[in-house]
Amino acid sequence: MNARTIGSFRGIPVKLHWGAVALAAVLGLLVANGVLPQLAPGWSDGAYLVAGFLAGASLLLSIFVHEAAHAVVAQRYDIQVSSLTLWLLGGVAHLEDEAPTPRAEALIAGVGPASSLALALLAAATAGITAVISAPTLLTAVLVWLAGLNAILAVFNLLPGAPLDGGRLLHAWLWKRHGDRSRATVGAARAGRGLGIMVAVFGLVEFLAGNPGGLWTAGIGWFLYAAAGQEARMGRVQGALNNLSLAEIMSPLPATMGDWAEVRDIVIEQGRTDDRIVAVDFGGNVTAVTSRRELVRVAAGAGQRNAVPARLRDLPLPKPVMLEIDNPAAAILRHHGKPIVVMDGGQAVGLVTALEIDRALALRRLTDEPQLAA
Numbered sequence: 001m002n003a004r005t006i007g008s009f010r011g012i013p014v015k016l017h018w019g020a021v022a023l024a025a026v027l028g029l030l031v032a033n034g035v036l037p038q039l040a041p042g043w044s045d046g047a048y049l050v051a052g053f054l055a056g057a058s059l060l061l062s063i064f065v066h067e068a069a070h071a072v073v074a075q076r077y078d079i080q081v082s083s084l085t086l087w088l089l090g091g092v093a094h095l096e097d098e099a100p101t102p103r104a105e106a107l108i109a110g111v112g113p114a115s116s117l118a119l120a121l122l123a124a125a126t127a128g129i130t131a132v133i134s135a136p137t138l139l140t141a142v143l144v145w146l147a148g149l150n151a152i153l154a155v156f157n158l159l160p161g162a163p164l165d166g167g168r169l170l171h172a173w174l175w176k177r178h179g180d181r182s183r184a185t186v187g188a189a190r191a192g193r194g195l196g197i198m199v200a201v202f203g204l205v206e207f208l209a210g211n212p213g214g215l216w217t218a219g220i221g222w223f224l225y226a227a228a229g230q231e232a233r234m235g236r237v238q239g240a241l242n243n244l245s246l247a248e249i250m251s252p253l254p255a256t257m258g259d260w261a262e263v264r265d266i267v268i269e270q271g272r273t274d275d276r277i278v279a280v281d282f283g284g285n286v287t288a289v290t291s292r293r294e295l296v297r298v299a300a301g302a303g304q305r306n307a308v309p310a311r312l313r314d315l316p317l318p319k320p321v322m323l324e325i326d327n328p329a330a331a332i333l334r335h336h337g338k339p340i341v342v343m344d345g346g347q348a349v350g351l352v353t354a355l356e357i358d359r360a361l362a363l364r365r366l367t368d369e370p371q372l373a374a
Contacts (some may be wrong), residue, residue: 003015003017003086003087003335004016004017004083005083005243007119008163009068009071009084010071010072011084011086012063012071012081012082012084012258013082013083014083014085014086015083015086016060016084016085016086017085017086017088018058018084018085018087018292019085019087020063020087020088020091021060022088023059023088024053024056024057024060025053025056025057025061026056026058027055028052028053028054028056028057029049029052029053030052031051031052031055031068031145032048032049032051032052032053032055033048033052033055035145036048036051036052036055036138036141036145038144039137039140039141039144039145040054040137040138040140040141040142042137043137043138045267047138048138049078051138051139051141051142053146053199054083054142055142056143056144056246057100058146058149058346059149060086061255062116062119062146062149062150062153063086063090063091063153064084064086064091064134064275065115065116065119065154065303066091066115066116066157067084067085067086067091067092067093067112067114068093068115069111069112069114069115069328070093070095070108070109070111070112071093072111073107073108073111074093074095074108074353075322077099077100077104077108079095079096079099079108080095080096080097080225081093081094081096082094082095082096082174083094085191087094088218089220089223091125095108095299095336096334098181098333098334098344099172099182100371102173102175102176102199105168105170105172105175105177106168106172107166107329108168108174109169109171109172110165110167110169112165113153113154113155113157113158113165114154115153116150116151116153116154116157116227117147117150117154118203119150120146120147120148120149120150120151120154121234122145123143123146123147123150124143124144126143127143127144128148128247130143134290135163135334140295141236142303147237154254158193159193160188160189160191160197161191161193161195161196161224161228162185162189162191162192162227162228162231163192163224163227163228163231164189164192164195164224164235167189167191167192167195167228167231170187170188170191171184171185171187171188172184173198174187174188174254179260180196180239182236182239182242183235185231185232185234185235185336186235186236186239187233188231189228189229189232189234189235190228190232191228192224192225192227192228192231193224193225193228193229193232195224195228196205196222196225196226196227196228197225197365198219198221198222199217199338200217200218200220200221200222200224200225201218201221201222201223201225202214202217202218202221203215203217203218203219203220203272204214204218232358236361237333237357237360237361238330239362239364240328240357240360240361240363241328241332241333241357241360242330243324244327244328244330244360245325245327245328245329245348246324246326246327246328246329246331246350246352247321247326247342248329248360249329249352249360250311250325250340250342250350250351250352250356251348251350251351251352251355251356252349253278253341253342253348253350253351254276254278254325255278255280255283256279256280256286256353257277257280257312258279258280258281258282258312259281259287259288259311259312260282260296260311260312260313261279261281261311261312262310262311262312263295263310263311263312263315264310266292266295266312274287275291275292275349276289276291276353276355276371277289277290277292277295277312278291278351279317285348286322286341286348287313287319287320288312288313288317288318288319288320289320289339289341289351290317290339294317295315298315298316299319301367318338319338320338320340320341321335321338321339321340321341322341322343322348323340323341323342323343323346323352324342324343324344325342325343325349325350329352329360332352332357336353339351339353340352340353340357346356
């Protein structure tokens with residue numbers, strides 16, 4: 001998700017994606033041309049346009065308040081928040097760890113819709129005041145629209161399916177009920193996929209009925225379905241890694257190569273396209289973990305923007321995460337799919353990537369299958 005940092009909140013970078021700006025602009029135009037003339041007739045086109053863009057900016061502010069509320073409560077539980085991002089389909093508070101208890105998760109999740117509801121009530125109360133004191137009707141109309149929007153955001157986010165806040169609340173309830181975090185994750189994800197299908201179908205029906213906005217609703221449904229699928233996989237991974245250590249799931253560190261190696265030489269080298277590449281600097285420290293297939297993809301992308309970097313170290317490869325060998329295997333979940341280099345006494349001894357995770361999942365499925373009678 002490419003987003004630009006526009007500030008910080010409580011030490012957390014606040015990022016804005018171009019899609020959020022586009023959403024606010026389009027919504028502002030729709031409000032200016034459709035909603036405001038009905039709520040406050042008699043104003044000029046220019047006044048409606050200014051008020052509409054004010055409404056669009058208010059949407060971004062409302063989303064920020066919602067995500068900031070999540071961050072504040074998360075920090076009270078010593079959970080690091082890496083960023084707050086506003087994008088096309090809303091906002092995301094990127095938490096670096098999971099809630100320690102079901103109660104903590106419920107509070108972190110619930111404060112978002114609660115903040116949206118509070119904004120709705122505040123906007124409605126302010127609209128009532130402006131109406132009483134005979135303030136410009138256009139201002140009152142924007143406040144009424146803002147109150148309704150935040151009420152919709154609160155209700156929508158409470159729908160019981162991951163990754164919505166309602167899905168997190170469902171996850172917290174299932175976790176407390178069954179005492180199994182991974183089982184709760186899979187259950188909430190299943191609800192999220194069902195919700196995504198229903199939202200997508202509703203959006204398509206709206207579009208076929210002549211409402212262009214139905215496509216956006218269908219897009220939200222697709223996103224919910226896809227994100228819930230990722231949550232389900234996370235739950236399965238979580239279950240497979242329970243009671244295992246990094247030492248039990250890692251692969252031994254393969255042969256390394258210097259990160260000063262020529263990209264061209266690596267790409268044309270004979271061998272399978274999925275051979276893993278572990279790059280080290282002059283001091284022997286691991287600087288990148290990739291595969292020949294990924295290397296070709298990244299190099300091609302770099303070549304489309306400018307000349308392909310000559311050396312491996314100059315490619316925009318993700319930095320690996322270093323974890324000590326005595327960590328539980330579930331520690332990898334907080335690093336969002338980054339390659340893990342397993343360390344023992346200051347020395348790199350193993351790797352954990354998607355390959356090792358898939359192997360752990362396969363082994364868990366085999367051990368969970370009922371044994372066939374001889």
